[in-house]
Amino acid sequence: MYTRRVVVVIALAVIGGLALIAAASLIGYEIGTSRASAPETPFAIPTTTPTAMATPSPTAQPTQAPAATPSPTAQPTQAPAVTPSPTAQPAATSTPSVPAPVVQINTPASGTRVFAGQPVTIQFTAMSSVGLNRVEVSVDGAIYATFPGLSPAPSTMNGSQIWSSTISGDHTLAVRAFDTLGQISTGTSIVVTVVSAPAPPVVWFTQPTSPTGRIVVQAGSQVQLEYWATSDASLSRLELWVDGQVYATDVGSDQSHSMHITRTWSSTAVGDHTLLLRAYDTLGQSTDSQQLIIGIASPNPPTLSILYPNNGELIPPNENVG
Incomplete structure (x- = not known):
């Protein structure tokens, strides 16, 4: 009878222990759910030692899990200020360059x-x-x-x-x-x-010719004149002077070092007339030629008549003819 009681007590103790274990597990699950960050500490499974009095072992109390330290709240990182891009300015239109003179x-x-x-x-x-x-x-x-x-x-x-x-x-x-x-x-x-400047021009008459430098022509007669001038520098002009006045002027061409002129001259003024040549070069130098004298004779020369003795008349010797 005593043995039957002991078995009953032991069975009740085992059943009670299992119930406590189930309750402890349920309590641990709830604690783990509410504190996710806290580590779960398992409950010790109680060991029952059968005694004569069949006294159940004291139930292990669940250990209080340490309070979970809250994770620091992440602070939003300040985004760097965006520097606005400069507004593109329209390219300046270049003015076409003006060529120099x-x-x-x-x-x-x-x-x-x-x-x-x-x-x-x-x-x-x-x-x-x-x-x-x-x-x-x-x-x-x-x-x-x-x-x-x-x-x-x-x-x-x-x-x-x-x-x-x-x-x-x-x-x-x-x-x-x-x-x-x-x-x-x-x-x-x-x-x-x-x-250095060259020598002055040279100028002379070639027509008419006269050893004495003087000729005589009848009034109104045409006299053929021919003359020359030369110069190391260019000749600018050649002048014909008659009785102190310019009678004709001939202009030299560019780079002309010689000039050859022909022309006619006449006069009805009875007497001597003086002709002169004057040549100029481009340096302003001038030279005169030798003078040419042209005498003009009257077209009606005087007449002479012999009145005595007559033509063919005999005159005695030693007779004066007066």
Whole structure:
């Protein structure tokens, strides 16, 4: 009978222990659910030792799980300020460049040789698309002449300037143009060489000829004249003078070193007339020829009649004829 009681007590103890275990598991599950971050501590399974009194082992109390430390709340990271891109500015439209003026020296050609004192004509042409303000001519780096533009400013200017020098050697002649924008043409220059002046011209008559330098013709007769002039420099003109007045002038051509002239002359003025030649070169030197004297005789010469003795009359010896 005693043994049966013991078995019953043990069975009740086992059943009670299982019930406690189930309750503890349920309580642990609820705690784990509410505190997800806390580690789950398992309950110790109680061990029952059968005793004579069949006294159940004390039930293990669940250990209080430590309070879960809350994770720090993530702070939103401040996004860096976005620097606005600069607004694209429209590209500036470039103004087409205006070409500088252009100058051309037409004459003389570079390398020209002239005599000391010989005039040289500098001829030029200047052009500009916006108009010319002025043109300057310089000699050996110094301004020699200035040609101002007109109003409105012309696009083309043609000009000439006479220059001469008595200083032998090379001389630089330059021309430059200024437009209305202040632009200056590129340097345009030539070199002219000045040499020592030659001898003056030589001039003479070849017709009519006379050993004495004098001839006589009847009034109104045509006298054929022929004469020459030569010069190392160019001849500018040749003049025929009659009785102190210019009778005829002949102009030399460019680079003319000799001149040959023929012409006729006549006069009705009875008496002697003086003819003279005068030649000029381009240096301004002049030379006179020897004089030519032309006598003009009357067309009606006087007559002479012999009254006594008569033609064929006999006169006694020693008789005076009076």
